[in-house]
Amino acid sequence: xxxxxxxxxxxxxxxxxxxxxxxxxxxxxxxxxxxxxxxxxxxxxxxxxxxxxxxxxxxxxxxxxxxxxxxxxxxxxxxxxxxxxxxxxxxxxxxxxxxxxxxxxxxxxxxxxxxxxxxxxxxxxxxxxxxxxxxxxxxxxxxxxxxxxxxxxxxxxxxxxxxxxxxxxxxxxxxxxxxxxxxxxxxxxxxxxxxxxxxxxxxxxxxxxxxxxxxxxxxxxxxxxxxxxxxxxxxxxxxxxxxxxxxxxxxxxxxxxxxxxxxxxxxxxxxxxxxxxxxxxxxxxxxxxxxxxxxxxxxxxxxxxxxxxxxxxxxxxxxxxxxxxxxxxxxxxxxxxxxxxxxxxxxxxxxxxxxxxxxxxxxxxxxxxxxxxxxxxxxxxxxxxxxxxxxxxxxxxxxxxxxxxx
Numbered sequence: 001x002x003x004x005x006x007x008x009x010x011x012x013x014x015x016x017x018x019x020x021x022x023x024x025x026x027x028x029x030x031x032x033x034x035x036x037x038x039x040x041x042x043x044x045x046x047x048x049x050x051x052x053x054x055x056x057x058x059x060x061x062x063x064x065x066x067x068x069x070x071x072x073x074x075x076x077x078x079x080x081x082x083x084x085x086x087x088x089x090x091x092x093x094x095x096x097x098x099x100x101x102x103x104x105x106x107x108x109x110x111x112x113x114x115x116x117x118x119x120x121x122x123x124x125x126x127x128x129x130x131x132x133x134x135x136x137x138x139x140x141x142x143x144x145x146x147x148x149x150x151x152x153x154x155x156x157x158x159x160x161x162x163x164x165x166x167x168x169x170x171x172x173x174x175x176x177x178x179x180x181x182x183x184x185x186x187x188x189x190x191x192x193x194x195x196x197x198x199x200x201x202x203x204x205x206x207x208x209x210x211x212x213x214x215x216x217x218x219x220x221x222x223x224x225x226x227x228x229x230x231x232x233x234x235x236x237x238x239x240x241x242x243x244x245x246x247x248x249x250x251x252x253x254x255x256x257x258x259x260x261x262x263x264x265x266x267x268x269x270x271x272x273x274x275x276x277x278x279x280x281x282x283x284x285x286x287x288x289x290x291x292x293x294x295x296x297x298x299x300x301x302x303x304x305x306x307x308x309x310x311x312x313x314x315x316x317x318x319x320x321x322x323x324x325x326x327x328x329x330x331x332x333x334x335x336x337x338x339x340x341x342x343x344x345x346x347x348x349x350x351x352x353x354x355x356x357x358x359x360x361x362x363x364x365x366x367x368x369x370x371x372x373x374x375x376x377x378x379x380x381x382x383x384x385x386x387x388x389x390x391x392x393x394x395x396x397x398x399x400x401x402x403x404x405x406x
Contacts, residue, residue, distance in 0.1 A: 003146050004199040007154055008083045012385045013331055015341030019369060021076045027382045031339040032077050033304050037089045038135045039099030039107050041066055055134035062138060074143060075151030084153040085304065089160060091118040106131045109171045116170025118160060123185045136193040144198035154201055157247045157304055158190050161208040163228045166221035173220035180231040191242050202300055204247035213273045233292055245300035248283060250276045255354060258308035258323035261404040277327040284336040298336045307343040307356030310375060318399065321377040325396035328384050346371050
């Protein structure tokens with residue numbers, strides 16, 4: 001029998017993809033998202049440094065040392081009441097750890113093209129599906145225990161930005177119908193696996209801000225977000241509908257520019273090319289349509305990854321801070337969104353030239369995201385849901401412009 005207790009909640013919308021736990025606590029974060037990669041923790045055989053886990057009557061093996069470190073991160077957050085959501089990924093290399101050669105065939109999608117940073121989960125071979133199910137069962141059992149021995153994380157985002165599949169959830173070239181059919185298997189398998197451990201576990205579909213357009217012109221490589229949702233909903237409804245949720249990424253139209261209020265492709269229409277913070281209401285209005293409800297209610301929606309670039313100038317950093325404050329206000333005005341998880345905590349040298357952090361990185365370090373000094377957005381982030389809220393919003397409105405604040 002699955003454990004059953006209320007799903008964890010927090011009174012603030014404010015969230016962060018946490019890099020420094022102590023700092024996240026100072027900032028008053030209520031939600032956190034952490035990556036966990038399948039190939040980083042699964043091992044091909046038992047050893048002195050593995051955890052043996054039985055799934056489907058057979059043994060699977062997980063790296064004990066890595067999991068102990070990961071447990072510490074999850075527990076430090078959840079013990080302070082922060083709602084932790086895990087982003088389950090399937091990259092051939094993560095955290096400097098490559099998938100074991102003996103596991104490549106089972107874990108990586110058979111059609112995975114290494115042009116993609118991350119593989120789609122392999123749910124189309126018997127071995128792949130068995131390993132994937134064991135992965136989700138292991139994670140859900142570990143992090144939904146009532147005693148919270150390892151920390152608590154009850155929600156699981158399945159892959160990353162699946163509409164931009166070629167880049168972030170690569171399954172080779174295939175029509176959108178085939179891709180979504182496979183993803184529906186991954187989503188349902190994760191749902192059943194997690195719910196077998198905890199009766200209220202959530203699984204989330206991950207989409208970027210592209211709604212009726214796609215990242216690449218090749219329709220066999222990337223897809224339109226709306227098409228993915230409609231095909232997925234139809235596939236799930238046709239075969240025992242279930243309570244899947246949405247993790248959306250409403251980045252600005254151009255990730256280099258934080259001033260989303262100037263976005264030209266974020267329209268007040270279900271046919272909008274993009275859904276960004278400018279037209280965020282379209283997201284919940286779309287999902288409020290009867291055919292997308294689950295048992296008569298809106299599906300759970302979180303904003304699990306989005307950020308605002310700063311260009312290294314004082315003016316650019318002020319604009320980043322104002323964009324965050326305005327976006328936070330927009331989320332508050334959009335009923336149905338349960339959290340706003342900012343990316344990133346610290347600027348990352350390897351993130352395509354973007355500076356999305358609330359901390360600058362230390363340029364003297366060889367590490368890609370060693371913290372340097374906080375930016376103006378730091379204090380805005382800290383105060384946005386507290387006594388300074390009105391002061392912060394008034395300042396942001398003056399930067400954004402009264403004519404743009406709506």
